[in-house]
Amino acid sequence: MNNIRRRSRIRQHYSAEVKQMDEQMDEMHSVLQKLALDLEKSRIxxxxxxxxxxxxxxxxxxxxxxARGVGIAIGFTFFAATIVYVLQLLGALNLPIVGDYIADIVRIVQRQLELDTY
Incomplete structure (x- = not known):
């Protein structure tokens, strides 16, 4: 009789361990499924x-x-054309500040050209 009780306790103990391991396996399975789905989404x-x-x-x-180079060229062309257009509008207004600024730039460029004789 004592032997039967002992076997029963052992079976219950192993049954609890098996149940716990089964739960751990289910949890691991769900984690692995999520990992596989994430890897598939990342297109590894x-x-x-x-x-x-x-x-x-x-x-x-x-x-x-x-394609990137062509895009940059088109974008820069559009940007430069817009700047030139705005400068033409400002030049038509004949503002003294802008005119003086442009005249200074022209003088600097002319001086540089006179100094650098190739």
């Missing part, structure tokens, strides 16, 4: 595939750099 697989094809990586970087 696509990135590693791209790293294994260096020519494709170079081509994509070349295209993106060219």
């Amino acid at each position: 697989a696509d990135y590693t595939r791209l790293l294994h094809k260096p020519l494709r990586l170079i081509w994509l970087n070349l295209l993106s750099g060219t």
Whole structure:
């Protein structure tokens, strides 16, 4: 009889441990699922595939750099045209401050050109 009680207690003890381990496994499974979903969202697989094809990586970087350069050129052209337009409007007003400022710039440039004879 004593032996039966002892076995029963051992089974209960192991049953509790198994239940606890099962809960831990379920928790670990949900954490791993979340991690797998996050990795899939970050597109790590696509990135590693791209790293294994260096020519494709170079081509994509070349295209993106060219597009970036063209965008900067168009943006700077628009910005410079706007500045020139505003300066033309200010020049038409014949403001003494702006005129003096531009005259100073012209004098500085002329002096520099006279000094630098190649």
